[in-house]
Amino acid sequence: MTTQCRYCPLRRKRAFLNLSREEIEFMQRFKTGELTTEPGATILMEGSSTPQLFTVLSGMGIRDKKLMNGQRQVINFVFPGDFLGLQAGLLGEMSHSVEARTHMRLCVFDRSEVWSLFRNHPSRAFDITWLAAVEEHFLGETLATIGQRTALQSVAWAMVKLFLRGRSLGMVTNNHMSLPFTQRDMADALGLSLVHTNKTLSKLKELQLASWADKRLQINDLDELAKVALTTVEEVTPRPLL
Amino acid sequence: MTTQCRYCPLRRKRAFLNLSREEIEFMQRFKTGELTTEPGATILMEGSSTPQLFTVLSGMGIRDKKLMNGQRQVINFVFPGDFLGLQAGLLGEMSHSVEARTHMRLCVFDRSEVWSLFRNHPSRAFDITWLAAVEEHFLGETLATIGQRTALQSVAWAMVKLFLRGRSLGMVTNNHMSLPFTQRDMADALGLSLVHTNKTLSKLKELQLASWADKRLQINDLDELAKVALTTVEEVTPRPLL
């Protein structure tokens, strides 16, 4: 028994734009089921072409890709509300994998319906493109981070971004939020070595800016952290939810 | 007097998918003019919200963004057929700038018509999303490059990608193509220093794999270069042209 879209708990969060009743009903027909996965599970595999698209209902994960010498690049971190599989849906093949890092619940859509969505529901098509543009925007920022920021700036930047994203989803209590990744995940996301990532985290803790232990992130001074990260604190703009 | 879409010289190249006559006529109505720029000109500015979208008819450029300490990250290189301004068109604001590196001719579209495009022409809307997905794919690869590849691998990778892109556009003659960027552009694209980029280029030349001088790129051994770059030689898939 799957949740009705109209009762979807995500829709109420201020991180997401509201849909009209009619739009919600359409998404309900688009939806073909729900998927539940355990931590560590691979939801989408690089190079594969799955018949499904997903929206994350709860839980967190990572997108990553591997190069032929075995190294790994974490593309970004997956949060509730994220739309997965656009690449497979449009290009026919995923360019990265998606792995669960916690228990996850996913809303499942049928890839073959994407075209009918474009044909019959331009506003939803627009939303998909909107999400793709946001993703592109974010990847550009990440590129600038890995390419230009120092290790300390990079780690600080990642923490600011993760924290703001979490806050927009109501996951923050008392400057704390759950961050169920490993230091290796973070290292591979920032193009740093595991060892140096660890030492950099120690330094941020020592500076009393932020600490991350036992899968929990605590931010002590967001503004100062952002300053170190060469960025500014900006609320995440509400996004469409599919 | 601007070119009629139906006579657009780009459409004939095998890098692009064919459109039906009806689709071409629609694009003709969507098109509002042409823009010509000189090398160095800024076509779109980071943070601005321009009323225009562009398709590159000829010439090359770069997309880049600056961080608050003055450093610059080149996001990628702009080729004929590229669609510019999607971010401003959808998100209302560009997250990066676009600068011309040669004389350029651009096809101009009106941003306010984007919505009508989604409403009335789902196949074109689909194409826009397709392009956004390709862009996302490419940025992921770039991320893996900057994050995981060594300097030699990175520069080799960039050359392979640029060469393949150029070849798909018919810009290659005898393993040569025009590459009107500076070493600084390349350095900022790969997150390397100018000096080290220069030395790495020397090494690739010394290895008889590729050389780049006087704005011309010459590839001597594409397969071997790709091997150094930890990648494979894959033809660029034909893309929609807007």
Add this chain to the structure above:
DNA sequence: CGATTAATTGAACCTGGTCAATCGGAGTGG
């Protein structure tokens, strides 16, 4: 001809990587 921009080269230095060992917690089997 001076001024500016891009490319090139050498040398010193340092951020961050590699290697290696240890620790602590969670799970597992005896």
Add this chain to the structure above:
DNA sequence: CCACTCCGATTGACCAGGTTCAATTAATCG
């Protein structure tokens, strides 16, 4: 309940890929 094993986190020592500084060359331009 303890021994054993894994895995992630942590720390120190050493090292190198790549940065920074600095100087020179070459080409273009008013």
